[in-house]
Amino acid sequence: MKKITVLLAEDHIIVREGFRKMLELENDIQIVGEAADGREAVVLVKKLRPDVVLMDIAMPRLNGLEATRQIRKIVPGTKIVILSPRTMMMPMYKTQPTAVPMDFCSNKTPRTRCARRSGRSKKETNILAP
Numbered sequence: 181m182k183k184i185t186v187l188l189a190e191d192h193i194i195v196r197e198g199f200r201k202m203l204e205l206e207n208d209i210q211i212v213g214e215a216a217d218g219r220e221a222v223v224l225v226k227k228l229r230p231d232v233v234l235m236d237i238a239m240p241r242l243n244g245l246e247a248t249r250q251i252r253k254i255v256p257g258t259k260i261v262i263l264s265p266r267t268m269m270m271p272m273y274k275t276q277p278t279a280v281p282m283d284f285c286s287n288k289t290p291r292t293r294c295a296r297r298s299g300r301s302k303k304e305t306n307i308l309a310p
Contacts, residue, residue, distance in 0.1 A: 183210040187230040189221035218242025
């Protein structure tokens with residue numbers, strides 16, 4: 181089975197390292213890159229073409245939502261999973277006229293589930309909760 185390739189986009193290094201360590205334990209997931217801000221995420225997605233981006237919503241230089249919009253234009257086949265502790269905003273975002281297809285994972289959703297389910301999902305938008 182082909183591994184799901186994942187790019188981590190998170191400005192807090194300790195959180196990014198935690199995601200990496202957790203996801204590296206999974207046989208079907210391969211971390212291909214890490215970005216510390218939204219602009220770096222856009223550049224790396226263009227270069228690496230991952231299956232999934234785990235994207236923090238609040239990052240410096242370019243926030244996760246704007247980075248997602250840009251990535252969807254450049255590499256439309258890449259799945260975007262927005263990581264946010266604010267689960268209440270997720271359904272509201274989906275109804276915005278500027279919304280782009282993506283998945284949302286709350287801070288209570290197991291991170292391996294976020295990457296694996298998004299990488300194998302045929303749906304454009306999902307809300308993944310515990």
